[in-house]
Amino acid sequence: MIELRIFLLHVMAILWKDIRYELRSRQTWLGMGMFALLVLVIFNFTFDLRVDNISAVAPGVLWIAFIFASLLGLGRTLAAEREQHSMDRLLLCPVDRKAIYLAKLLGNLLFIGVVEIVALPIYALLFNVPLPAALLLIVLLGTLGIATIGTLFSVMAAATRARELLLPILVFPLIVPVVISVVRATQQLMAPTVNEPPWIGLLIAFDVIFLSISMLTFQYVVEE
Amino acid sequence: MSAVEIRQLKKSFGLKPILRSVDLTLHQGQRMALLGANGAGKTTILRILAGLIKPSAGTISVLGLDIIHDIQQIRRCVGFVGHQSYLYEELTVLENLLFFARMYTVPHAHERVHELVQRVGLERRVHERVGALSRGQVQRVAWARALLHAPHLLLLDEPDTGLDREGSELIDALLAEHIAVGGSVLFTTHLIERVLQHSERIVMLGSGRVVYNEETAGLDYDTLQRTYREVAS
Numbered sequence: 195m196i197e198l199r200i201f202l203l204h205v206m207a208i209l210w211k212d213i214r215y216e217l218r219s220r221q222t223w224l225g226m227g228m229f230a231l232l233v234l235v236i237f238n239f240t241f242d243l244r245v246d247n248i249s250a251v252a253p254g255v256l257w258i259a260f261i262f263a264s265l266l267g268l269g270r271t272l273a274a275e276r277e278q279h280s281m282d283r284l285l286l287c288p289v290d291r292k293a294i295y296l297a298k299l300l301g302n303l304l305f306i307g308v309v310e311i312v313a314l315p316i317y318a319l320l321f322n323v324p325l326p327a328a329l330l331l332i333v334l335l336g337t338l339g340i341a342t343i344g345t346l347f348s349v350m351a352a353a354t355r356a357r358e359l360l361l362p363i364l365v366f367p368l369i370v371p372v373v374i375s376v377v378r379a380t381q382q383l384m385a386p387t388v389n390e391p392p393w394i395g396l397l398i399a400f401d402v403i404f405l406s407i408s409m410l411t412f413q414y415v416v417e418e
Numbered sequence: 419m420s421a422v423e424i425r426q427l428k429k430s431f432g433l434k435p436i437l438r439s440v441d442l443t444l445h446q447g448q449r450m451a452l453l454g455a456n457g458a459g460k461t462t463i464l465r466i467l468a469g470l471i472k473p474s475a476g477t478i479s480v481l482g483l484d485i486i487h488d489i490q491q492i493r494r495c496v497g498f499v500g501h502q503s504y505l506y507e508e509l510t511v512l513e514n515l516l517f518f519a520r521m522y523t524v525p526h527a528h529e530r531v532h533e534l535v536q537r538v539g540l541e542r543r544v545h546e547r548v549g550a551l552s553r554g555q556v557q558r559v560a561w562a563r564a565l566l567h568a569p570h571l572l573l574l575d576e577p578d579t580g581l582d583r584e585g586s587e588l589i590d591a592l593l594a595e596h597i598a599v600g601g602s603v604l605f606t607t608h609l610i611e612r613v614l615q616h617s618e619r620i621v622m623l624g625s626g627r628v629v630y631n632e633e634t635a636g637l638d639y640d641t642l643q644r645t646y647r648e649v650a651s
Contacts, residue, residue, distance in 0.1 A: 200523055207520040211509070218508045218547075282470055283504040287521035288493035417472070 204289045208297030213304070222305050226267040230313040233259035238320040252321045253380035257373060259313065260333075261340060264306045268344040269361050272298070272352045281349070281416055291413040295345065299408075302341040310337065326383055335397040336376035342404040343368050350415050371400050419482045421446045421571050421602035422467060427476035429462055436462050438626035440476070444619075446570075449593070449603040451613040451634075454623035455650040460606040461501075463623075464573045467604070468498040481570055494522065497569030499577050503560040507549030511540060511559050514548055515566065522567035534562040538588065553580035561592060572596055574605035578612060590616075610643050622649045 216222050237255040275281045284294055310333055318325045347364045351357040379393035422444040429437040437459045444450045452460045465471045467480060469489045478485040480492045498504070505514045512531065519527035535544050538558040548556060557580045564572065572593075578586055593603060593616060607613060613620060614634060620642070622630035629649055 203520060203523070207517060211506070211513075211517050214513065215506060215508050282500075282502070283506070284521075285470055286468055286493065286498055286504060287518065288490045288523075289521055290490075 201290055201293050204293040205297045205300070208284070208289075208294060209300050209304075212297065212301040216301075216305065222267050223308060226263045226305065226309045227312055229266050230259045230263035230309055231316060233262060234313065234317050234320055248321060248323060249381055249385035252317075252323050253377045253384065255321070256317055256380065257336070257377050259317070260306075260310060260337070261369070261373065263309055263313075264302075264337070264340050264344060265362050265365060267305050267309070268302055268341070268348045268365075269351070269358060272348050275352065281352070285417065291416055292409055294416065295409060295412040298349070299341055299345045302345050303337060306337050306341060307334075323384060328383055329380065332376055332379045332383070332394065332397070335394065335401055336372060338401045339372035339376075339397065339404055340365075340369055342401065342408050343372075346408040346412060346415060349412070372397065372404075375400065419446065420444060420479070421448065421481060422604060423477075423479045424463075425477045427463070427466070427478060428474045429459070429466065429471070430474050435626055437473075440623070440626070440628055442621060442628060442631075444602055444604055446481075446602055447597065447600050448619060449597065449605070449617045450619045450621060451617035452604065452606045452621050452623065453608075453613065453630075453646055453649070454606075458623040458650075459626050460623060461575050464498070464500070464575050464604065464606065467492075467571075468496055468573055469493050494567065495570045496573060497564035497567070497571070498573045498575075499557075499560055499564045500575040501579065503548070503556045503563075505548045505556065505559055505563065508547060510545050510547055511535065511551070512544045514559065515562055518563050519566050524567055530566060531562075534565060537592070538562045554582050554585050557581055558585060558588070561589065565592065565596075570601055572601060572603045572605075574603065576607055577605060578607065578609065610639055610646060614639060614642065622646065624649050 234255065237258070241251055241255075275284065314325060314329075314333070317323070344361075344365050348361055351361040351364060354360055375393045375397040378390065379397065382390055382393060420443050422442065424440055424442040427437050427440040428435070436457075440459070440463065442463075452463065454460050462471070466473050466478065466485070469485070469492055473485070481495050483492050485492060506517070509517065512535070515531040515535065516527055519531055524530050535541050538561055540555060540558055540562075543551060543555060548559060551559070561577075577589060581589065596603065603616070605616070614637065617634050620630065620632055620634055620637070621628055622645070630645060
């Protein structure tokens with residue numbers, strides 16, 4: 195019980211430190227937010243959107259904006275740790291490595307979540323689509339899947355010189371199942387069709403698998 | 419019980435061997451200086467003992483604990499001051515120290531932090547960002563961070579870096595306090611006068627091995643300087 199309390203205290207301390215760091219440096223949120231908005235606006239200008247094709251195009255546009263903005267943010271959230279080229283400051287401490295991972299994951303979820311909350315109404319406005327409550331659940335599950343894998347690999351990529359290039363190359367192939375699930379689940383919300391697989395169920399399954407693997411492997415990734 | 423017991427330690431980075439076979443014993447309450455040319459493996463030994471990197475081969479016990487199996491317990495007993503400050507530049511002195519106090523689960527964290535800030539003479543800078551401090555002031559905060567959890571073993575990698583005369587005197591006093599309560603110190607430096615002043619035993623590394631291991635008592639500056647030059651070359 196005491197160990198769990200210490201574990202949670204460590205998670206909260208690291209998370210709070212990252213939030214403070216981000217509020218001071220304002221590097222991640224502003225960059226991600228601007229990027230997501232630009233993608234939405236550019237796609238809005240580029241596509242010839244009509245009522246009959248909107249459900250085929252709009253979900254893809256939304257998730258392209260979210261995925262690219264997320265990857266931009268995932269690379270940035272480790273900026274605080276990379277300031278002195280390594281995670282050594284945290285690794286010196288007697289902290290369970292799972293607590294470090296969980297804190298970084300929650301930080302990434304928070305940073306991406308704030309950007310998504312701002313971008314969603316703009317998306318609805320630009321593409322003239324409704325925002326049903328179920329979309330929030332899909333966004334939450336999709337973001338969790340992206341952040342789970344992204345957090346693990348951003349730590350791995352942080353140790354390399356070509357980290358900005360390496361992170362998307364490592365993460366994109368792995369999040370393909372999540373991307374397919376969230377786009378199809380969003381499409382189902384806009385234009386329901388019969389005989390579709392249970393995309394939200396699949397999304398939950400991917401999240402659980404990715405989270406379990408990431409928690410178990412993080413220690414080996416972050417330590418030498 | 420020894421503070422540090424290293425037997426046949428080997429460490430390679432990729433195919434490049436850094437430590438070939440190092441044997442070393444640091445007794446409790448002892449101060450040991452690690453000398454050697456750049457790349458001799460001094461920092462590597464300290465980083466292994468701090469739990470930052472793992473040995474490739476060999477056995478190490480720190481305060482009777484095994485470095486592989488009891489690494490979290492070892493981290494609780496070790497304080498590390500390195501080339502880098504291991505502080506967050508965007509956070510203030512107080513925020514940094516409180517954060518690390520939480521990481522080490524220090525009881526009465528606020529009191530302990532204020533006590534140490536006062537001890538390193540930075541009480542007026544406590545609300546300033548670390549990034550806005552001078553190199554010497556940052557080094558003082560790094561010392562406060564390393565002492566937060568009252569470690570039994572201090573690992574110091576060129577601890578004088580960036581410190582002025584006053585700062586060096588402060589470090590001398592902190593080290594004396596640490597030794598007075600039975601703590602041990604393993605430090606690296608290139609300054610011979612600091613070695614003579616602060617160590618009871620000198621170990622020199624060359625080609626990844628211990629090539630010199632003597633007590634400091636009886637050694638003078640010239641003899642040590644000559645030996646160091648021979649080893650370093």
